[in-house]
Amino acid sequence: MKRVFIPVMSALLATPLAYAADQPVVDPKPISGSAELGYIATSGNSDTNNLNGRLAITQESLKWRTDYSLSSLFSSADDDTTAEKYSGSVQSNYKFNTEEFWYVRGTYDRDRFGGYRHQSSVSTGYGNRFWQQADGSYLEASAGVGYRDYGIDRDIDPDGKSDRGSFVRLAATYENKLTANSLFRQDLTSEISTSGGSTVNESVSAIQANILNDLAMKLAYRIKHTSDVPADTEKTDTETTVSVLYSF
Numbered sequence: 001m002k003r004v005f006i007p008v009m010s011a012l013l014a015t016p017l018a019y020a021a022d023q024p025v026v027d028p029k030p031i032s033g034s035a036e037l038g039y040i041a042t043s044g045n046s047d048t049n050n051l052n053g054r055l056a057i058t059q060e061s062l063k064w065r066t067d068y069s070l071s072s073l074f075s076s077a078d079d080d081t082t083a084e085k086y087s088g089s090v091q092s093n094y095k096f097n098t099e100e101f102w103y104v105r106g107t108y109d110r111d112r113f114g115g116y117r118h119q120s121s122v123s124t125g126y127g128n129r130f131w132q133q134a135d136g137s138y139l140e141a142s143a144g145v146g147y148r149d150y151g152i153d154r155d156i157d158p159d160g161k162s163d164r165g166s167f168v169r170l171a172a173t174y175e176n177k178l179t180a181n182s183l184f185r186q187d188l189t190s191e192i193s194t195s196g197g198s199t200v201n202e203s204v205s206a207i208q209a210n211i212l213n214d215l216a217m218k219l220a221y222r223i224k225h226t227s228d229v230p231a232d233t234e235k236t237d238t239e240t241t242v243s244v245l246y247s248f
Contacts, residue, residue: 033057036218038243045113050075052241065101066092073239084112093127101127103142105169115233116163121148123169133177141172146191150198152230163228165195181210200226208245216245 003052009146040050054071068090075083087109093101102124109119125144132138170192175185187204206220222239229235 007225018230025193029060031057031059032248034245034247036245038241040242047079048075053091063095064092065095066090073241081112086110087116099129099132102114103127103144105144105146107139114237115153115230117151119148119150121146121167123147123167125169127171128189131198135175135177136173137183139172142170144169145194148191148197153168163197165197167191167193167195167197167199181216183208193227198226200227201225212246217247218243 007073010122024092025211034054035056036052036054038050038052039245040048042048051074054069056070057068059066059068075081075086081184087107089105089107091103093103095101103126104122104124106122107120109117110117112142123144123146125142127140127142129138131142145166146169146206147166148164149199152161152163163247170189170190172188173186175183179182185204185208189200189202193201194198202222202224204220204222206218207217208218210216220239220241222237222241224237226235
């Protein structure tokens with residue numbers, strides 16, 4: 001019995017490894033991306049409208065990978081606007097090899113209710129995609145330095161002062177293809193001020209599942225904490241969004 005058991009168990013353990021090894025490595029498309037839109041409206045005792053949208057494009061070549069992102073969020077309750085936010089970012093990665101890269105990143109945010117009239121930053125640093133699977137699952141981390149300009153809203157500070165200064169940026173992204181039609185993604189970012197300004201920590205968790213061909217449902221939860229904020233402004237912001245996503 002023991003002589004039969006050992007080869008059978010060895011075969012069972014080897015099967016997933018053989019399956020993984022047989023999976024073809026899919027070359028990335030030169031241009032890929034996704035567009036998502038979510039809308040929720042209620043009426044009756046309270047009239048509310050919530051609209052969120054995002055466009056993400058990735059441009060890939062032998063030595064460069066560039067990610068573009070635009071997003072917006074709007075919310076109102078009983079004809080009063082309660083949230084209005086627009087964000088954009090560009091990150092270009094120069095690839096030393098299949099794992100290591102050097103990045104340059106720029107961001108711009110405008111949040112009507114965030115206490116700042118604008119938030120912009122530039123950063124650069126080293127990254128490593130040290131785990132990657134044939135199905136597209138990966139884990140990467142990066143570290144760098146940057147400079148930011150957070151202009152305080154003039155309604156809060158008539159002089160229009162800014163939180164300007166340098167920071168150290170740490171980031172990690174984990175994306176796991178749960179099945180052929182679903183995935184989980186976790187983004188973690190920390191911008192640690194080195195000039196006496198705010199330290200900003202952000203987490204974005206998302207799960208999506210295909211419903212028809214290139215259409216998917218996406219659920220995302222975002223939490224952002226800023227150590228020092230303008231007067232009458234909360235330090236922690238959270239967002240929960242449900243949207244339909246189209247991949248191309």
